[in-house]
Amino acid sequence: MRLLIARCQVDYAGRLSAHLPMATRLIMVKADGSVSVHADDRAYKPLNWMSAPCTLTVGPPPDDVEAVAAAEEASLTEVWEVRNGDGDTLQIAIGEVLHDSNHDLGVDPGLQKDGVEAHLQVLLAENPSAFGDGWTLVRREHPTPIGPVDLLFRDHTGSYVAVEVKRRGEIDGVEQLTRYLALMNADPLLAPVRGVFAAQLIKPQARTLAGTRGIDCVLVDYDALRGLDNAEDRLF
Incomplete structure (x- = not known):
């Protein structure tokens, strides 16, 4: 730096x-x-x-x-x-x-996710259908030159999708995913790669920025993924 x-x-x-x-x-x-x-x-x-x-x-x-x-x-x-x-x-x-x-800062280990955010990543990796039918997990923590993207999937068409997982979705998370996508789309073995920003809560500014970058936003129901919110038990 x-x-x-x-x-x-x-x-x-x-x-x-x-x-x-x-x-x-x-x-x-x-x-x-x-x-x-x-x-x-x-x-x-x-x-x-x-x-x-x-x-x-x-x-x-x-x-x-x-x-x-x-x-x-x-x-x-x-x-x-x-x-x-x-x-x-x-x-x-x-x-x-x-x-x-x-100054040479060396390789940064990256942000350590809190318990909920780390568990969200695990649950989404185990449940690709949360994003759509026919999705399959390629790997967690897919490496890029500036750090790992949380999840790499193939969608129902076979195309690669990079997913960044946050507990609270803000502009910084969209910028982070944008940088990952730029590097991944420069790789002819992966391109084209589209992005999905997944979070329990996504702020309006982050959703707007994601739209300008061609990134989809997905709200994640943590309790439903953990099996604590059973749709069959609901009254409505």
Whole structure:
């Protein structure tokens, strides 16, 4: 991971446009290629970012960027351009650098699931029909270069489906599954792979984001999977 603290201005161009004027910020470049820009507040959430897979190129500041920087009384040393597969760009114009370091964090063991979430994964692996007729389990914890996807199935058509299991489905889980799918679909032995986001509760924002990524959302009834909720015993 590269950590850079510098004066910078940031411009994002894609489905929306955003501009951050010149200020001192933290820029993080992770091993998977993702880039995020942070201020000294807002907890973990970056001001702007580009998720992997993306490409980073570094070059001299062009005249139009220099003009903006000059108006803000800053001299630029270089400009980073981060671009993803959809053509969105994140342009970071670097001024004075206060800190620049690289750190090898090694292989992360991943988030340890709580008891309910881990048990959900086991139950879904044992009950592929929770997703539809004709589904079969390929394996649990299917490895990718950035960590394992919880479950890999084949659906009734024989196509691969990657399933990420959460107790509470939020935006971070959708982003995680998106990264897994990008890597799995780059493998000709697996592609095409579609994604399913499975959770006991899925927040509206996560459901909306999943829809834009072509990811299906499935609500999981934990008690029903455990056999504690017997449909034959219901009055209605």
